[in-house]
Amino acid sequence: MASPSAAPLATAPIAPDEFDDEALAAAQEEQDEGADTGSRSSLTSISESVIKGVVGEGRRTYAVYGKEEYGFPMDDKELDRIDLCHVKYSALLDKKLFLSPIGEDPQRILDLGCGTGIWCIDVAEEYPSAQVVGVDIAPTQPEWVPPNCQFELDDIEQDWTWKENSADFIFARDLIASIRDFPRLIDQCYKHLKPGGWMEFHCVTGVLQCDDDTVPATSHLQAMSDNLKTSTDKFGTPVDDPMRWRGWFEERGLENVTEEIYKMPTGPWAKDKRLKLIGAWEQHNLLENLEGMTMRLFQKGLGWSEEEILVFSAMLRKDIKDLKIHAYWPFYVVYGQKPGGKETETTAE
Structure with missing residues (x-):
């Protein structure tokens, strides 16, 4: 049974699709055949930049910039995963990039831990009035971007050098296995927001439900x-930190703090067509990237060998493809507003 310690979700239970034995067997066979076509993702990275890093656990490339280690790799395979997740999260949020009511003409938007920069590019195109700045510890972003979009190499857990009270919107997504002090990060966001500005964090908790x-x-x-x-x-980066974001936002003094929790199926088992597609994307994400998600964390956090992780992953893939298992990951979205603006919004548009 999934962990009972997770926060209750606000959404209704997901209705599973109904498969008879023959249909279930056919669906499982189709998944197995798809897995045999190779481990390379069908998506291509938007970045052609050379990834600077060091070869580490599992012979994957990891970023080396910053004061602490990041738990996931930052090579081409990981960048493909990040871009696929961008599409998946957009579908999960009903084609929205974020939920904060930031208005029609923001001037400065920050994306913390921007990865491939795909969110920044989409936001820059949607808000031509804004200068969109993405920051990450790895230079994995493309060179050809909208004129109002730029990228910086930096560690967001270090002291920020940007001007305080300057951002209309600060966004962060999937900072999993990277942030060791969220209250301090939230404090820095608060200081750099304009009065009336918004901040919003998204992340999967990894606490199965x-x-x-x-x-x-x-x-x-x-x-x-x-x-x-x-x-x-x-490792120092608790996977369930998003469950505490709302409290930390409120403790810092943000107003209109809102928490939304979405259910992301681990496979295409849901009856709802949109959730079935999201589940298919997440199943692909898991099947193709298990070692990247676990190799460094399990070696450093659990003391496992690479061989033990590979054996565990092989057994895990059987569960991921089992449509009788109706599991999902909670996806947390928390946003709030810095007080003091001319007009303080109370509800999202």
Whole structure:
């Protein structure tokens, strides 16, 4: 059974699709055939830049800039994953890039941990009035971008050098396995927001959930969730930190703090067509990127060998493709407004 310690979700249970034995077998066979076509993603990275880093766990390339280690790699395979996640999250939020009511003509927008820069580019095109700045510890962004979009190499956990009270909107997504002090990061965001400005964080918690008890307590999928919690705690980047964001936002003095929790299926088991597609994308994400998500965390946090991780991943893939398991990840969205603006919004548009 999935972890009972996670915060309750605001949305109704996801209705699973109904498969008879023959249809279920056919669906499983289709997934197996798809897996045999190779491990390379069908998507291509938007960046042609050379990734600067060091070869580490699992012979993957990791970023080396900044004061602390980042738990995930930053090579071409990881960049493909980030771009796919951008599409997946947009679908999960009903084609929205964010939920904060920032108005029609923001002047300065910051994206913390921008990855490939794909969110920055989309926002820059949607808001030509704004100078959109993406910052990351790895130079993995493209050179050809909208004129109002730029990227900077920096560690957002260090002291910021930008002008305080200057940003209309500060955004961060999927800072999983990277931030060791969220309250300090939130404090820096608050200082750099204009009065009346908004900040918004998005992230998957990695704390597996299920509405119908179809996740066996002894399953490898449940073990992955449990191991992620233990390893990220020891790594210094707790995977369940998003569950505490709302409280930290409110403690810092932000107003109109809102928390939205979305359910992201781990596979295409949902009856709803949109959630089925999102689940298919997430299943692909998991099947193609398990080692990248776990290799450094499990070695450094759990003391596992590379061979142990590969064996565990092989068993885990069977659970991920099992449509009888109706699991999902909670996806947290938390946003709030700095007080003092001329007009303080109370509800999202």
